Amino acid sequence: MKLAICQELFESTPWEEQCRIIADVGYTGIEVAPFSIADDIGSVSTSQLSEMKAVAADHSLEIIGLHWLLAKTEGLYLTSPDSEVQQRTVEYLGLLARTCAALGGRILVFGSPQQRSLLPGVTTDQAMEIAASVFRRAAAEFEACNVLLCMEPLTQNETDFVNTCSQAAELINKIEHSSFFLHQDVKAMLGAETDSVTSLIHQYRDICGHFHVNDTNLLGPGMGDTNFAPILKALHESGYDGWVSVEVFDYSPGAEKIAEDSMRCLQEIIVSL
Numbered sequence: 001m002k003l004a005i006c007q008e009l010f011e012s013t014p015w016e017e018q019c020r021i022i023a024d025v026g027y028t029g030i031e032v033a034p035f036s037i038a039d040d041i042g043s044v045s046t047s048q049l050s051e052m053k054a055v056a057a058d059h060s061l062e063i064i065g066l067h068w069l070l071a072k073t074e075g076l077y078l079t080s081p082d083s084e085v086q087q088r089t090v091e092y093l094g095l096l097a098r099t100c101a102a103l104g105g106r107i108l109v110f111g112s113p114q115q116r117s118l119l120p121g122v123t124t125d126q127a128m129e130i131a132a133s134v135f136r137r138a139a140a141e142f143e144a145c146n147v148l149l150c151m152e153p154l155t156q157n158e159t160d161f162v163n164t165c166s167q168a169a170e171l172i173n174k175i176e177h178s179s180f181f182l183h184q185d186v187k188a189m190l191g192a193e194t195d196s197v198t199s200l201i202h203q204y205r206d207i208c209g210h211f212h213v214n215d216t217n218l219l220g221p222g223m224g225d226t227n228f229a230p231i232l233k234a235l236h237e238s239g240y241d242g243w244v245s246v247e248v249f250d251y252s253p254g255a256e257k258i259a260e261d262s263m264r265c266l267q268e269i270i271v272s273l
Contacts, residue, residue, distance in 0.1 A: 001266075001273075002029060003263065004028070004062075005029075006245060007022065007030050009248060011036045021255075021259065023059035023061050025259045025260050027259070028060065029062050030056060030062070031107075033067060033071065035071055039072070049099060064106065065105035065147070065210075066099065066100050066103075066105060066109070067107075067108075069108060069110055070112035075088055076088055076092050076115055077089060078110070078130070078131050078134055079118065080119060081119070086133070089134050093135075093138040094141035097138070097141045097142050097147045100145065105147070107242075109152055110151050110152055110183070111183075114159075118160050118161055124160075128170065131161075136176075139180070148180070149180050150180075150181045150183035151171055151182060151183060152168070152188070152212075153183075153184075155188055155191035157191065158188075165182060165203070169207060181207050182207045182208050182209060183212070184210075184211050185211075185247070186212065186214055186215070187214045197230075197234070198233075201238050201240070202238050208238075208240060210242055210245070211235065211243070213244055213245070213246055213262070213266070214247050214248055218250040219248050219253065220261060220262030220265070221246065221265040222265025222266075228266070229269050232273065236273045246259070248262075
């Protein structure tokens with residue numbers, strides 16, 4: 001099982017130091033938030049991205065992809081009825097695909113709840129059609145860059161658009177393109193679904209392209225009440241061979257402690273599988 005961590009909890013730490021710490025803890029993958037690279041990702045040169053990739057490789061780390069795709073941006077929105085906003089969003093997703101490929105990554109995780117919730121006057125069905133159109137128009141760039149867009153269901157506390165795996169699967173089916181998959185997140189599944197996390201893993205095994213591990217307390221595995229043993233067991237039994245990436249939202253214990261405690265929990269479970 002390949003273990004990665006989302007690096008924005010290290011955002012204030014220089015990139016080389018981030019890579020050193022993450023690798024020393026035992027992770028082999030690093031998942032990047034675009035805003036942690038630059039306020040304007042379009043201003044980042046290909047040589048800078050290549051240097052980031054090389055530094056990560058020097059620490060035996062693979063940059064697996066990007067998440068928080070539209071966070072801290074302006075004028076971009078997945079479900080806006082405004083055609084100009086849609087076009088800007090399509091173009092930006094293409095830029096992220098090229099950025100991801102330049103970093104050596106393959107995964108784009110679409111969460112970004114504040115840039116997808118239903119706008120006034122837009123129904124869920126209309127938002128589904130708009131989102132499918134935006135993604136469909138970006139699909140050629142995803143395919144050209146050999147990246148996968150993984151749609152992340154989130155809880156109703158975060159957004160009112162795509163809260164469950166079934167809703168994400170509906171959107172993926174509307175797009176009808178091989179570059180689109182489901183992203184599963186433990187915290188979100190525990191907070192939004194009626195079925196268990198383990199049953200959802202098995203149910204959607206054929207379309208799951210990426211997986212985040214976190215607790216409902218917003219910390220990492222082993223730092224809350226969630227039992228991750230049956231979750232990792234279900235992933236193993238389902239044949240999932242992608243990355244398992246730690247994503248947290250409460251940084252108060254400190255980045256290194258979060259990384260270490262999460263890794264310790266995951267490793268203790270993995271050795272028993």
